[in-house]
Amino acid sequence: MRRLVAHKAKSLITNATVSLLNPHRQSSSPSNYCSRLARFFTSLPSDTSMASHNPLSVDSLNPKVLKCEYAVRGEIVSLAQNLQQDLKANPGSHPFEEILYCNIGNPHSLGQQPITFFREVLALCDHPTILDKSETQGLFSADSIERAWQILDQIPGSATGAYSHSQGVKGLRDTIAAGIEARDGFPADPNDIFLTDGASPGVHMMMQLLIRSETDGIFCPIPQYPLYSASIALHGGTLVPYYLDEATGWGLEISELKKQLETARQKGIAVRALVVINPGNPTGQVLAEENQREIVEFCKKEGLVLLADEVYQENVYVPEKQFHSFKKVARSMGYGDKDIPLVSFQSVSKGYYGECGKRGGYMEVTGFSPEVREQIYKVASVNLCSNISGQILASLVMSPPKVGDESYESYFAEKDGILQSLARRAKILEDGLNKLEGVTCNKAEGAMYLFPRIRLPNKAIKEAESLKKAPDAYYAARLLNATGIVVVPGSGFGQVPGTWHFRCTILPQEEKIPAIVSRLTEFHQKFMDEFRD
Amino acid sequence: MRRLVAHKAKSLITNATVSLLNPHRQSSSPSNYCSRLARFFTSLPSDTSMASHNPLSVDSLNPKVLKCEYAVRGEIVSLAQNLQQDLKANPGSHPFEEILYCNIGNPHSLGQQPITFFREVLALCDHPTILDKSETQGLFSADSIERAWQILDQIPGSATGAYSHSQGVKGLRDTIAAGIEARDGFPADPNDIFLTDGASPGVHMMMQLLIRSETDGIFCPIPQYPLYSASIALHGGTLVPYYLDEATGWGLEISELKKQLETARQKGIAVRALVVINPGNPTGQVLAEENQREIVEFCKKEGLVLLADEVYQENVYVPEKQFHSFKKVARSMGYGDKDIPLVSFQSVSKGYYGECGKRGGYMEVTGFSPEVREQIYKVASVNLCSNISGQILASLVMSPPKVGDESYESYFAEKDGILQSLARRAKILEDGLNKLEGVTCNKAEGAMYLFPRIRLPNKAIKEAESLKKAPDAYYAARLLNATGIVVVPGSGFGQVPGTWHFRCTILPQEEKIPAIVSRLTEFHQKFMDEFRD
Structure with missing residues (x-):
């Protein structure tokens, strides 16, 4: 089954590419996803039908805006969003069940829970009229109530809406x-x-x-x-x-x-x-x-x-x-x-x-x-x-609960649990990446990312160039199509010319990390097999 | 008493101005407020002692930033903030007890209360773990709880922190x-x-x-x-x-x-x-x-x-x-x-x-x-x-409670109360302004402001010019010093050359409006008396 779906995904790419090289040939899957994908692989301009009626053409915009790029939410993410819609509309149509957004340091989007104390205080400051109600004592920690009072005292007129x-x-x-x-x-x-x-x-x-x-x-x-x-x-x-x-x-x-x-x-x-x-x-x-x-x-x-x-x-x-x-x-x-x-x-x-x-x-x-x-x-x-x-x-x-505060223990446990887990995830991903052919990855001593170097075969580089894509952008798109994992091509961050990398967050939930490593490994192996010089 | 304090305030202005014209004469009140006020009235550059040690002089900044002006939070507001500190440090030192910020459309800062339903929903979305607790039913309206669930459903992973x-x-x-x-x-x-x-x-x-x-x-x-x-x-x-x-x-x-x-x-x-x-x-x-x-x-x-x-x-x-x-x-x-x-x-x-x-x-x-x-x-x-x-x-x-929702009546009462009161305040202020010598004020059909035109005597205009201030900025500063009322000079918004205005919000609490009108009236009368041609 997996092989069949993988084949389908690959043919989707191929068809999209071919249909652009031969514009008279109908793509076998004219979905939005497909046309997006096609654009990604060929940088075709999008619909220009409106330009002639409109005083505002793209060429008339501020050239500084046109020059600006932001890879973290760039083309690869649009591609992922379309894939996600496609997955929703046609479950089972891709060789994976979910898109894993490893492109951005967005912990809560991957299931990380907020620190309870912080959210208690925020909620109380949003709706201070409940602060002196008796039910509030049962719902909120005593120090969150106290902190909310303190904060409201610091805000002129206690007006969080001003x-x-x-x-x-x-x-x-x-x-x-x-x-x-x-x-x-x-x-x-x-x-x-x-x-x-x-x-x-x-x-x-x-x-x-x-x-x-x-x-x-x-x-x-x-x-x-x-x-x-x-x-x-x-x-x-x-x-x-x-x-x-x-x-x-x-x-x-x-x-x-x-x-x-x-x-x-x-x-x-x-x-x-x-x-x-x-x-x-x-x-x-x-x-x-x-x-x-x-x-x-x-x-x-x-x-x-x-x-x-x-x-x-x-x-x-x-x-x-x-x-x-x-x-x-x-x-x-x-x-x-x-x-x-x-x-x-x-x-x-x-x-x-x-x-x-x-x-x-x-x-x-x-x-x-x-x-x-x-x-x-x-x-x-x-x-x-x-x-x-x-x-x-x-x-x-900048001023979390302190030893002795009612919330301190739960606060510390939440904080420590998150940081310890991030450290373990970083290590497992780093080790997994370092095992891949032609890949080396420095340790994540801090922050939320790994930035492995990938040595791509010449054939893959040529293939990317023929599609007018940076080789690492091509690799990232293929990785996404094969695994649902979204990483950002190194070219979005800058790198020594002639080297290729990608950025991958360490944020997916810990229990998913082993599967991510296997999917990455499997994809990488196949990719290298396909293009090995 | 009032006259005595008014005299003191006026002498503060005079001393500050004089001390700048005669830099060797010590100001009688060398407070921060005083030096700020002095700067306002003379546009003296502030402390430049750091410039020589520092790679970054103001002349080396982006000239577009230097050119930009934002009157609503400009010099008059700095002046008001310093006055406020002065009032706090020396109660009774000015002929008023509070600063009335009529410079900015900031309703909650002047005591307007938030719409309860909106705040209930915000608090619940901030801290969703209380949504299914029994105490929550006692603290929040049923439709706010329902709406919070709906909103969380709309947010991927219910992650309001992503x-x-x-x-x-x-x-x-x-x-x-x-x-x-x-x-x-x-x-x-x-x-x-x-x-x-x-x-x-x-x-x-x-x-x-x-x-x-x-x-x-x-x-x-x-x-x-x-x-x-x-x-x-x-x-x-x-x-x-x-x-x-x-x-x-x-x-x-x-x-x-x-x-x-x-x-x-x-x-x-x-x-x-x-x-x-x-x-x-x-x-x-x-x-x-x-x-x-x-x-x-x-x-x-x-x-x-x-x-x-x-x-x-x-x-x-x-x-x-x-x-x-x-x-x-x-x-x-x-x-x-x-x-x-x-x-x-x-x-x-x-x-x-x-x-x-x-x-x-x-x-x-x-x-x-x-x-x-x-x-x-x-x-x-x-x-x-x-x-x-x-x-x-x-x-x-864009989607408030509807007829039949539990919160609808209280929501509507809050909304209607605020809007009706704003309409009344606008009318009282407009009428009050139109009674002042040389002042005409169009109706506030909408928004939150009145923008009266003030016809200033030539002597006042000359006095302002001698202090290198726009006449309406001079008027606004004098108004602030006499009454604690902060308005924004018309020159910050633009006006037909040779005409002078100020912008005053209609937002002070309704019970304060009559006093504001009398203070304005009293100040204006005296100002005109002082400068009448």
Whole structure:
């Protein structure tokens, strides 16, 4: 049976491809999925019938928008969504029963449960009139009720339905600053905190501030999280790459930074900021403190703003590594607020909480002059404020229950269960990938991803090229069609030219991981058999 | 006593101003408030001590950011916040006891209560594990429990903590589309809905899409809501003004549109879109259907995208006017989806719900080609999705309880109470303003604001000019200092040159309105007495 269905899926691809090469031949399956698939494999433009009636053609749009790409939710995901609809409409039509979205760090979508205490507090803040009802005592923990009262006291008029200060509710920023202080052992100022709808708007805000034209460059790791390339493209700047060294576990070498900075400057690019993602996305490495010191020193010397993406600060899976914030590192080197402009991004979407749908986060902005700060405030104020539930949640993740609180034990058990399980899943997937022919995969020391390198046979590369696809995009599409597993091609993140990778989250439920490894293994074996040189 | 304190406040202004004119003279009150006030009245640059150590000077920022202004949360609000701190630190130090924020449409901040049903559903969706507990029946209405189940069913895996589809949860978009259909009597497609964190991100997205350079123009009403001028500045385009006619109740004349379009084209500006705010912000007028038809026709003929800001669709206070969506008007004229590109913005922040802090909203995007739609989708996907609570709330406001539902009566009473009271408040304020010397104020037919014209004596204008302030900004600052009432100077919205206005919300609690009118009256009388020519 499985073989039969696999054959059908393969013929679907073949037919779609052939029908495009021979447009007069009818595809045997003219479904939406099929035409989508066909477009994926050939990059045919979609329906243009409306263009002639419409004042707005795609060529007349902002070219920066046209240039922007975002692979994590790109073509492969559209393809997966169509496959999912197809599966629903025609059960059994594919050699798998469900689509496994390993393309995005979206834990709850794969079954991870929220932290109970956090949700209790959110619910109570949403509907405070139940706070003093007797039934509430039976439904909610005592410390969640207490915390909700505290939070409502911090919000002017207890109005969770009101716009807050453009940087976020002051009392919640106090809590977050205290959390940062407790984490780092150095002072944090609530006036430095800008609460944002997830980390992304903060990144956009900084790019908007820093980029004047295409001769302004932003240093980004390669591979990078494509939010950065997308945001730089949208704001019309230039991404200046620095390559992480795969051979040394995605090491960040200062010599590479120096070399690339020199090259960029020779091209007339004014490099304005350095993005560091720690723990790494998509690469999963956790930087050593010594390495972070070198980076701080480099930014200081070269006059770069340090943009520290620290959204995976709670996601560290190996005992030999620890997360250190860049601010802590800079302060421990003796650099004060006036010495180095530094922005740290944090999000409620990652960590053990994984509350992506709440869109909470903040940036801690230090080392900027008051005039520059005023400009950041102005841009924040144009959008009024971030959502209050997200603000509350950001304060909660920076100030979770403490030993002795009623919820502490259940909170700790939930947190620890999630993080331990993620560590085990990362290890099993890593081991499984390393067993595949031509595949090597660095350890996920942190974050939520593996980024294996796949050495593809020349024949597969040629096949992809003939379909005008990047070889890793072709591999990812074939993997999806054969297994229902959605991964993101390495070309969406950037990689050393001539190497191919994909990013796969470690988030599917633990009991599904062995099956994923076998499906991957089986697919990979067949793929290699098909194309082996 | 009141006179004494008023005198003190006035001397505070005078001292601050004098101390800046004579920098060697010590101000008698060197508080933060005072220095802020001094800066407001003189536009002195703030502390620049950091600039020399820092790679990032304000001159090196994106000039588009520097150019952007957002009056609603501008200098007058900073001034008010400092006053508020001062009041807290030194009670009795000013001739009023509280700051009344009439600068922004933020109903809950002034005591408006949320709609109970909406909050019940939000709380249950935040913490669904209580849904089947017996205590929950005692705390929540039966239909809120039922609705929460329905919504959770619409969300894949019931995961309110997961990123949704980049346009928003499909099931919630289905609900919203059904609500639009019920409102308009014309079909709405859930695939046309893009859920957003309030309406602002949708506006930014469209500006980002449409503006290529400063020779791209966006038609905006003057006066306008400064989100538009800010967004156009941030994206580097040109605001092409069309003036609303104050004499005819802020009428929108097609002849004015034609004239301004001609002028813009002669300057080499490619006008790409027309923004209409209906009901008007800050002007409060509700467009007549016939006028809307003319606007649709004009956009159609001139090849303009129609950007319809319809966030005040529930806020209509006069029996002779009714809200009609531009999509309904276009469809009723026989224009189908392919005939006219039209974007309608809606928000959970306004209406009778006023849930600003939830940051929910949507745009309905019709009449765009699939390729252009794909670009909008791509930009939306870079930000992953809007917050799920805001998405849920957007579905609720477009599908509130119906006759026969358990919550219907209380829901209707809450809604009707708020809207009736807003109508009464608008009328009392309008009448009060019209009694002031040299002030005329059009009716607030809808929205949440009054925008009176103030005819200032020449002496007052000269005094403002000598302080390098717009006369209406000077008036607003003096009003704030005398009464604690925060209004936004008309210059932040645009106005016919040589005329002066301010925007004042109708949102303070109804019982406070008479006192506001007396304080305004008393202040205005004294101001006129001080400066009368």
